[in-house]
Amino acid sequence: MTDSEPCSSLSAADLRLALALARGLSVAEAARACSMSAPTARRRLRLQGFTAYVQCLQNETLTATLAALVSANVGAVATLVELASGAESEAVRARCADSILAWSLKLREALSVEARLTALEARAGLTS
Numbered sequence: 001m002t003d004s005e006p007c008s009s010l011s012a013a014d015l016r017l018a019l020a021l022a023r024g025l026s027v028a029e030a031a032r033a034c035s036m037s038a039p040t041a042r043r044r045l046r047l048q049g050f051t052a053y054v055q056c057l058q059n060e061t062l063t064a065t066l067a068a069l070v071s072a073n074v075g076a077v078a079t080l081v082e083l084a085s086g087a088e089s090e091a092v093r094a095r096c097a098d099s100i101l102a103w104s105l106k107l108r109e110a111l112s113v114e115a116r117l118t119a120l121e122a123r124a125g126l127t128s
Helices: 012-022 027-033 038-045 048-086 090-124
Strands: none
Touching: 012 027, 012 038, 012 048, 027 038, 038 048, 048 090
């Protein structure tokens, strides 16, 4: 495999190495898990196509994780609202209300920062 070859040319061992690295194993751990020497694994990491593939796998994992978290948010908020209004303990209701308010403010702030950053990037010509 050369620097410019697509990842479709990766061997089965290289695919296993990429998956192990994308899961967060160190180079030595990933090499050992794939029955490969650490120097060979480090050589693979110097190949642009290989590192791009590992990053792609990591991004796919993060995207799937984010989707699962976003999906769970609705249920979590419903649970907090239910507890905030129906819990017998005043302390539980207060903690739920506090949590709802705190997360609402954090989300609003994050959305505001994202909008401002997008506007700045557009003005600077950094967006595609």
